[in-house]
Amino acid sequence: QVQLQESGPGLVRPSQTLSLTCTVSGDSISGGHNWNWIRQHPGKGLEWLGNIYYTGSAYYTPSLKSRLTMTVDTSENHFSLRLSSVTAADTAVYYCAREDDVSPYTRYFDFWGQGILVTVSS
């Protein structure tokens, strides 16, 4: 069974950098899937942040592209997210998820981490 687990600090100071890691078990991160970060503001819907392939090729949502960096470590079978210059608006539950696809028109997230609440506050 594929499992994903987010880890990182639950509290980040404003203007600092938020760093999270997603550790994958039950699947190889080099197995051909895209690996994604998604967040959910309190009481709100889901927001896709970006994804990364095992080669290191990453795509970011345009609104956060200037502050986002995603990396992958195939030896540790994990991938990471860094979001710089955070504000209170970045307070959210952050999820990592595996992306699967059956065609270019059908892509979905079949396995999710449990999520980690990150609060931005001084």
Next chain:
Amino acid sequence: QAVLTQPPSVSGPPGQRVTISCSGSSSNLGTNTVNWYQQLPGTAPKLLIYSNSQRPSGVPGRFSGSKSGTSASLTISGLQSEDEADYHCAAWDESLHGPVFGGGTKLTVL
């Protein structure tokens, strides 16, 4: 502001059928298939329907999905108390080069 439009809430008594709508545009639902995620209280989303109408292994048959043009719907037949959750629609968006989501619909079983 979510890209896909869903009603904020729906409700129904046990045993009834409810439908949740999801409306998009030509760059997402008009081109790509829709997926639905169920989010039980305090938990991560779970894939419920993919490719408009396909159910992953383990999802009960009373959950069904459909899509027509730029609109999609999720139908739950024979409501059960354990179906009380938030439901999110999603689709790949050609303009974003990534997925977009609806704002989520809270289902209450009366």
